[in-house]
Amino acid sequence: MNIVVPVKLVPDLVEDLEIDESGITLDTSWLRLILNEVDEHALEQALLLKEAHGGTASVISLDGEGVDDVLFSSAAKGVDHLIKLTGLEFGDDLNNHAVARLYGAIVERLEPELVLIGVQAHNDLDGSLGPLLAEYVGMPYVGYVSGITVTDGKCRVLKEYPGGLIAEMDVVLPAVLGVQAAEAPPRYVAISRIRQAMKTVSLDEQAAADPDSGGGPTIDSMFKPETGERATMIAGDEEEVAAKIVDLLGELGKV
Amino acid sequence: MTTSTVDTPEDFEFNDAFRLSLEEVEQGRRIRACLQCAACSGICPFGFLMDFPPHKMISAMRAGMFERVMGMDSLWLCVSCYACAQVCPAQIPLTEGLMTRAKEEMVLAGNIPVELQDALENSQRYGNALGEPPRRRADWAAGLEPAVPILGKIKRSVDVLWFVGDYASFHPRGRQASQALATVLNRLGVDYGILGPEENSDGDSQRLAGERGLFEMLAEKNGRVFEKYEFQEILTTDPHAFNALKNEYPALGISYPVRHYSQFLATHLEQLQTMLGGAISARVAFHDPCYLGRANGIYDEPRQLLAAVPGLELVEMLHTRETSICCGGGGGGMWLDGFRWEKARFRLSEVRVQEALAVGADILAVTCPYEMPRFEDAAKTVEGAEHLVVKDIAELLADALVEAEVSS
Numbered sequence: 167m168n169i170v171v172p173v174k175l176v177p178d179l180v181e182d183l184e185i186d187e188s189g190i191t192l193d194t195s196w197l198r199l200i201l202n203e204v205d206e207h208a209l210e211q212a213l214l215l216k217e218a219h220g221g222t223a224s225v226i227s228l229d230g231e232g233v234d235d236v237l238f239s240s241a242a243k244g245v246d247h248l249i250k251l252t253g254l255e256f257g258d259d260l261n262n263h264a265v266a267r268l269y270g271a272i273v274e275r276l277e278p279e280l281v282l283i284g285v286q287a288h289n290d291l292d293g294s295l296g297p298l299l300a301e302y303v304g305m306p307y308v309g310y311v312s313g314i315t316v317t318d319g320k321c322r323v324l325k326e327y328p329g330g331l332i333a334e335m336d337v338v339l340p341a342v343l344g345v346q347a348a349e350a351p352p353r354y355v356a357i358s359r360i361r362q363a364m365k366t367v368s369l370d371e372q373a374a375a376d377p378d379s380g381g382g383p384t385i386d387s388m389f390k391p392e393t394g395e396r397a398t399m400i401a402g403d404e405e406e407v408a409a410k411i412v413d414l415l416g417e418l419g420k421v
Numbered sequence: 422m423t424t425s426t427v428d429t430p431e432d433f434e435f436n437d438a439f440r441l442s443l444e445e446v447e448q449g450r451r452i453r454a455c456l457q458c459a460a461c462s463g464i465c466p467f468g469f470l471m472d473f474p475p476h477k478m479i480s481a482m483r484a485g486m487f488e489r490v491m492g493m494d495s496l497w498l499c500v501s502c503y504a505c506a507q508v509c510p511a512q513i514p515l516t517e518g519l520m521t522r523a524k525e526e527m528v529l530a531g532n533i534p535v536e537l538q539d540a541l542e543n544s545q546r547y548g549n550a551l552g553e554p555p556r557r558r559a560d561w562a563a564g565l566e567p568a569v570p571i572l573g574k575i576k577r578s579v580d581v582l583w584f585v586g587d588y589a590s591f592h593p594r595g596r597q598a599s600q601a602l603a604t605v606l607n608r609l610g611v612d613y614g615i616l617g618p619e620e621n622s623d624g625d626s627q628r629l630a631g632e633r634g635l636f637e638m639l640a641e642k643n644g645r646v647f648e649k650y651e652f653q654e655i656l657t658t659d660p661h662a663f664n665a666l667k668n669e670y671p672a673l674g675i676s677y678p679v680r681h682y683s684q685f686l687a688t689h690l691e692q693l694q695t696m697l698g699g700a701i702s703a704r705v706a707f708h709d710p711c712y713l714g715r716a717n718g719i720y721d722e723p724r725q726l727l728a729a730v731p732g733l734e735l736v737e738m739l740h741t742r743e744t745s746i747c748c749g750g751g752g753g754g755m756w757l758d759g760f761r762w763e764k765a766r767f768r769l770s771e772v773r774v775q776e777a778l779a780v781g782a783d784i785l786a787v788t789c790p791y792e793m794p795r796f797e798d799a800a801k802t803v804e805g806a807e808h809l810v811v812k813d814i815a816e817l818l819a820d821a822l823v824e825a826e827v828s829s
Contacts, residue, residue, distance in 0.1 A: 180547065180554050196556070200546070353531045354538040357545060358634030 167221035167316060169212040170278040171245075172269040174295065175199040175230050175256045176287050190385045194257050201236045204284030210348035211314060212282050213244045219316055221279075222246040226272050228265065230256035234369065235360075241367040242359040248367065251374040261382035262290060266298035268374050273303050278340060280321070285309045285344035293344060300342035308337055309344030436487045439526065446518035454511040455479045461505035461515055466746060466769055467498035467761075475505050475515050478523065496523055497534055497760055500769070501629040501752025503715035507743060516629075516716075520752070524631025533631075540756035541632050544639065548621035549587040550756060559617035561589075561596035562603065569603050571617040578651030581606075581613040581685075582677075584643075584666070586659035587622045588755075588790035594797065595790040599658060601819035602682060608696055608822055609689050613656065619646045623662035625669065625712075630753025637673060640665070644675035654678040656685050658815075660712035660789045661751075667717065681713055683788050683814060687722035693729060697821040700732030703810075705817070706782035707735065708773060708796070709745035710789035723788050726814050730821045738776040746773055750791035770799035774806050788814045 177183060177192060178200040184193040212223045224247035225240045227233050233256075237248040251268060254260065260268075273281055281303075286293035293309060300307035312332075313324035321337045326346055337343070393399060400410050415421045443449045455476070462474030472493040473481060481490050490496065505515040513519070527533060533541075543552035562569035570579065583606070589595040606613055624639035647655075655677050657663040666679040686693065705727055713719045720742045727735050740746045747754070749769035754761065762768070774796055777785045785796055793811050800806040812820075 180552065181556065351535055354528070354533055354541065355531065356528050356634055357632065357638055359529070361634060361638075 167215060167219045167280065168224075168276070168278045169215060169221065169280045169282060170224045170226060170273055170276050171205070171209050171212045171240075171282050172226045172273070172295075172299065173205040173209070173236065174202045174265070174284065174287055174290075175227065175233060175236070176202045176289050179288065185388050185390070189387050189389075191259075191388065197257065199231050199233075199256055202284050202287040204286060204345065206284075206352040207348040208282040208284045208345040209240060209243070209245070210350060210352040211345050212280075213353070214349055215280070215314065215316060216244065224249060224276060224278070226251065226269055228254055228256050228260075228268070228374065234364075237369060238363045238367065239355055239360045241363040242355045243353060247370060249370045249372060252371050254374045254377060258377075259379075260377055261379045262295045262298055263382040264377040264379040266295055266302055267378050270299055270302035271375060272372065273299065279319075280314075280316075280339065281305065281342040282345050283342060285311070285346045296342055296344040303342070305340050305342050306337060307342045307344065308335065310346045311343045312345075312347045313349055314343065432488045433485050436482060436485045439487050439522070440482055443518045443522055446514055446522070448512065448514050449518050451511055451513045452479065452518065455513060456511060458510060460508045460510065464504045464508045466500065466502065466504065466772075467495075467765060470765055471495040471498055475519060478519060490523065491526060491530065491532070494532070494534070494760075495764065496520070496527060497537070497753070497757055498764060499524070499752055500711075500747045500749060500754045501626075502711040502747035504747070507715050521629055521631065524629070524753075525633055526631075528631035534757060534760040536759050537630060537753055537756045540753070541627060541630070541635060544622050544624070544627050544632075545635055548639065548642065549591060550622060550627070551587060551591045553591045555621075556618050558585075558590045558620055559615060561585075561591075561599050562615070565600060565603055567607055570614040572614040572650045572652075573617060573619055575614060579612050579614040580653045581611055582647070582650065582652040582655045583613045583615045584623070584655050584657045584659075584662050584679075585615055585620065586657065586662045586790060588794075589658040590620070592790065592794060594793040595658075598790065598793065598813035598815050601813065602658065602815035604819040604822065605686065605693075605815055609686075609692060614650075614652070616646055616650075619649075621646075623657075623659065623665040625661040625665035626751065626753060626755060628665070628669065629751065630756070636665075636669070640670055640673050640675060644670065644673065647675065647677060652677075654680065656680055656682055658682055658790055660710045660717070661791075664712045664716055681719065681722075681788075683713070683723040683726060684719060686818070687725050690725060690729060693726075693818070697730055697818070699821045699823065701730050701784075701817060701821055702732045703783040704734045704736050704781055705784045705786050706738050706777045706780055707741075707786045707788075707814075708738070708748065708777075708792060709742055710787070710792065711745070711747050711751050713788065714745055715743060723786075723814055726818060727786055730817055733817070736780045736782060738773070738780055738782075740776060746776075748773060748787075748789070748792045748795045750789075750795055755791055768795075768799055768802075770795040771803050774799040774803045774809060777809060778803070778806055782809065784810045784812050784817070786812055786814055786817060 178198040186193045223245045226249045283296045310326045315322045325333045459476040462468040468474040473490045540550040589599045621642045624636040628636035663681040796811040800809045
């Protein structure tokens with residue numbers, strides 16, 4: 167079974183996000199990128215399937231700060247083929263349509279049975295990347311998947327719905343699945359194994375085609391959440407804040 | 422070093438490779454002299470809960486069945502506290518060799534608790550186990566007067582490079598102790614500087630949790646930063662950093678004179694004594710940290726500093742000096758609280774707090790940044806410990822200095 171995992175790097179929220187002077191994008195001067203958390207689950211699920219059924223696993227990523235580390239650590243975990251799209255980077259003005267078209271071109275060449283992708287990202291809560299990719303490569307898409315069983319070229323998936331409902335559905339392969347959670351937590355890989363991969367595994371660098379962002383929305387303005395009129399922000403150090411909360415709870419008759 | 426994961430019940434190849442790797446550790450051949458007295462397992466604070474405590478690990482290895490040890494997760498109860506190595510009549514390097522090597526195999530096999538995984542990934546990505554933004558590493562010093570010199574900014578040589586460390590830089594209580602130590606160094610007129618955002622975790626606890634590669638990566642990063650600056654010696658807040666710099670970094674070609682701050686301040690004792698005017702009327706018990714005490718034989722200097730504080734009455738707990746009990750934070754323990762609680766349903770820090778209460782201590786004095794949060798949390802759960810105050814030695818000294826300023 168050949169599986170492709172297209173991944174996305176997103177801003178690391180450990181650093182505070184600032185809005186650029188233009189008012190329509192993030193200030194990238196202190197921005198660090200990190201692998202989208204749900205993509206780690208897509209990757210783990212790919213490795214679990216590969217271990218169960220054999221075949222190969224490939225990871226595709228656009229270029230960007232920290233991408234090589236992500237790719238080599240994937241190799242150390244068991245991914246066979248590391249594809250880096252060069253010439254464009256995360257953080258460039260690329261919407262999901264553009265990224266889906268770029269990844270789609272590679273996916274078509276690789277002809278996988280399964281494409282596993284993180285169902286959403288903190289900067290893509292709509293989770294549109296997976297469905298767009300499926301559309302561009304002409305494959306079916308199921309999102310919010312938390313379990314995948316493959317038998318005789320057929321795939322049965324568990325799809326999560328709100329309210330704790332889970333659907334079991336059969337999917338014809340090849341297909342794109344938006345993974346919500348892998349069946350096991352993403353594995354740890356020792357640094358010594360990553361360092362070994364850096365010495366022994368090569369990156370397949372491919373020049374990215376001209377990006378096409380057509381079809382996507384445009385951002386008019388970006389702003390930080392505003393305090394609602396009815397909200398009270400409690401200021402002060404820990405002691406003061408704690409004392410005020412106790413007072414408030416008293417006023418509300420809760421203590 | 423073997424890297425195989427173990428599938429078969431009796432993997433003799435793995436067993437033999439593991440056994441040979443132990444003999445590569447300094448004094449490692451002593452493991453052949455193990456007489457199965459089980460003193461190690463008896464003194465181990467978690468030994469009674471382990472499927473394979475140290476002496477049984479050795480007997481399993483001798484029987485060619487070490488992969489059975491690898492199949493159990495109770496190895497993660499080990500706090501790398503050196504109690505086993507200390508008591509071993511055959512002087513086998515149990516902590517450095519057997520326990521650490523076994524954890525390394527667990528890490529290579531990817532068989533580690535999730536909470537530890539988070540700390541290791543944070544250390545790799547952010548250079549600190551807490552997952553804090555590296556850019557904020559010197560924020561604890563913001564607003565202090567005189568300003569704490571950051572070497573990258575002052576662009577001059579200093580006498581002392583103060584290696585602050587993760588918890589002393591980022592943990593709220595560690596930060597307070599760092600501010601106190603800055604006050605003491607300033608009053609002594611020490612010419613010092615810190616690395617600020619350029620500093621990375623010392624990596625020692627990650628190493629003892631079995632992540633040797635991560636330790637080397639962090640050490641190399643620190644080594645490259647040390648090379649950028651001129652200084653006479655390194656001062657550490659954290660005994661784990663002291664241990665790493667003294668005993669582990671030299672093998673990686675990173676070799677500098679290093680002292681723990683308690684050693685450093687003890688050499689300034691005469692000068693300090695003239696400044697410590699304010700009395701602290703309290704019974705104070707001192708907790709020997711494993712990596713100052715058992716691992717490095719430093720017991721007297723912290724006590725000399727405490728004894729110098731006017732009014733302070735130093736008392737000794739039941740387990741003291743060589744027999745001190747770990748706070749529970751060593752060997753990755755800082756990052757395994759949930760796992761440990763599930764397995765053990767008690768905390769070593771609570772045992773220690775009970776011992777402090779038993780000798781009527783008002784203050785539990787510490788000199789390792791892991792210990793303040795651990796003992797303060799324990800004091801909240803141990804009955805009768807509500808009044809127990811946990812203070813870093815640097816805080817007690819700074820308090821006495823401030824008092825002196827007021828009375829003069």
